[in-house]
Amino acid sequence: MSSRRPSSRQSSGGVSRISDDQIIALVSKLRHLLPEIRDNRSDKVSASKVLQETCNYIRSLHKEVEDLSDRLSQLLATIEAESAEAAIIRSLLM
Amino acid sequence: MHLPHSTLKQEFVKKWIMGLQRCKFSNKKMSIFERKKAIKLSADTAMASARKGLTCWSRALISNPDRPVPTTTRRASSACKKIVKRSRRIRRTAKCGAARKGQITRSIAQCLVRKRTQILKSLIPGGEFMNEVCLIEETLDYITSLRVQVDVMRSLASASAHN
Numbered sequence: 001m002s003s004r005r006p007s008s009r010q011s012s013g014g015v016s017r018i019s020d021d022q023i024i025a026l027v028s029k030l031r032h033l034l035p036e037i038r039d040n041r042s043d044k045v046s047a048s049k050v051l052q053e054t055c056n057y058i059r060s061l062h063k064e065v066e067d068l069s070d071r072l073s074q075l076l077a078t079i080e081a082e083s084a085e086a087a088i089i090r091s092l093l094m
Numbered sequence: 095m096h097l098p099h100s101t102l103k104q105e106f107v108k109k110w111i112m113g114l115q116r117c118k119f120s121n122k123k124m125s126i127f128e129r130k131k132a133i134k135l136s137a138d139t140a141m142a143s144a145r146k147g148l149t150c151w152s153r154a155l156i157s158n159p160d161r162p163v164p165t166t167t168r169r170a171s172s173a174c175k176k177i178v179k180r181s182r183r184i185r186r187t188a189k190c191g192a193a194r195k196g197q198i199t200r201s202i203a204q205c206l207v208r209k210r211t212q213i214l215k216s217l218i219p220g221g222e223f224m225n226e227v228c229l230i231e232e233t234l235d236y237i238t239s240l241r242v243q244v245d246v247m248r249s250l251a252s253a254s255a256h257n
């Protein structure tokens with residue numbers, strides 16, 4: 001569970017950049033999430049590359065949610081609570 | 095501390111079912127487009143509510159679920175091209191030593207990081223209000239939740255298709 005956010009140590013009111021330590025922490029976690037960076041055997045991934053891959057990945061996830069919503073709106077002509085629940089439970093048990 | 099995938103999934107499913115029940119889809123006059131919007135809205139709200147107010151992005155998404163998805167790709171790539179052109183011009187005109195070239199490369203990298211950070215801020219709900227540290231943590235949590243959402247929706251779609 002996330003705790004309260006620590007007060008910003010580096011906010012200067014203006015432009016504050018992501019530091020190298022934070023990039024390293026981000027890379028190690030994103031490595032598990034992003035296929036492109038996971039396959040990259042190098043430990044040195046540039047900050048801008050990580051940010052770019054992250055943005056691309058989020059955009060692709062958004063697009064997929066849109067497409068799935070489209071598909072579901074066609075498949076579920078009338079969403080009755082019982083059938084939706086039954087289908088979800090069934091699919092989760094598979 | 096991030097929740098495990100299965101816990102988050104169960105929370106999302108529970109909240110989504112509640113949301114769908116409230117939508118009263120049995121009204122057959124709803125168009126496909128309206129139905130799609132309702133499905134997406136209930137899914138987004140469920141995804142955000144499953145975090146139980148612990149993250150910034152979830153609170154921002156609940157308070158503003160209909161934010162338009164920014165399409166800044168073209169602007170970003172043209173900005174990057176400008177940076178590269180500018181760097182070529184500097185290299186041509188400057189009397190460079192190795193140190194100066196390193197400086198230029200570093201400033202290009204910093205510029206790219208700045209620009210891409212802005213793009214990331216526009217993609218995360220409530221991102222424009224976050225500082226850099228917050229943004230990274232929120233991004234990781236947001237991506238995890240998005241994956242759960244896609245997972246469940248995909249399962250339901252394939253389950254419905256088979257019925």
